[in-house]
Amino acid sequence: MTADPAGLPADLIAAVERLCRTPRLLVAMDFDGTMAPLVPLAGDARPLPAAADAFAALAQLPGTTTALISGRALASLRRVASPPREALLIGSHGAEVWLGPDARPLTLTEDQARLLGQASALLRDIAGEHPGTLLEEKPAGIVLHTRMATDAVAAAAVEQAHLALDALPGVYLSAGKRVLEVSVVRADKGQGLRTLRDAVHATAVLFAGDDVTDEHGFSALGPEDVGVKVGSGQTAALFRIDSPEAVGPLLELVLDSRRTRG
Structure with a gap:
């Protein structure tokens, strides 16, 4: 797969290329409105092929961890996203966490x-x-x-x-x-992102999202990280792309940059 960064902002391309030099990279993506276009019925959502293919390929690279961080319940996220086996999952805005086969399900009091x-x-x-x-x-x-x-x-x-x-x-x-x-559980995507970072000892993070709920995630990023807002609206992210159709080229750029580093 060859990344075609055409259409991506030049400053984002440069930031991604710097990011990909980090020893342990976490690529954390929102799903609805980011990996997949928004649709009227939540059960009809599916990831765009280019984004899904690049995301799956990134999961195979050494020193690279992929994760989906979504407002969906984990069962719904698995059903519509079909994530690669290696991907970590955060559901219900951080209330549900799946870090591997030993992960315990959420239990309410x-x-x-x-x-x-x-x-x-x-x-x-x-x-x-x-x-x-x-x-x-x-x-x-x-x-x-x-x-x-x-x-x-x-x-x-x-x-x-x-x-x-x-x-x-x-x-x-x-x-x-x-x-x-x-x-009934207080959680947000910033909390979820910090959980993922600590779990995989990430030295830098790429996080992309489209909704106001993703702003907690952008606010949790540090100077070594890259936050990408998908679509319009006010944001704490330093970078922006127009739509989910640009997420494929973004992830392909990350994939090629990590392969080149490897």
Whole structure:
């Protein structure tokens, strides 16, 4: 595979080439909106072929670890992403961690399970009253999807959810692109990224993401790392690419640069 950096910003190309000289590189990627285009139904998402191929090839290189870090539950992430066996996985915005076959599944306390049941019941009522909204259950939370609703219905559903859930202690809400994440475990992608870095003793990190929830990940990066925002919007990332279609060339550049170093 030969990287064609055409279309990538020159400063990003230079930063990636410097990054790839590091002894232990962690390549951590968001999935929806980054490895895969956003789609109306979450179960229909699939990684773009160029990005998936380069990601899988990177997982085979010495001194290089790949990881997916997603808001999806791990089971959903595995189903749609089909990650390579070597890839590490962070799900539910950091609440679920899979670092290998010995990884323990997330277990809620009795209080957390009770809270989750209460929050889920409230959201089921709200979704039933707002056409086009859907719910997705996770081990530590539940997600209100509004991508298939009109803007007015989506805004009303999210407002009602906040009114119902903001006052519940131990329930944490975060907004993404046409989703409202509700969790009984406080976690974010910055925490997940730090967990990955420590686990593999990474000397530098490449992290790419598209959503506001990825900003926690960008904020966790250091001066030796490279953060790439996919798409528009304010960001703490120092670099930006236009769309998921540019993620393939980005990962191919990393792959070629690491192979050259090797």
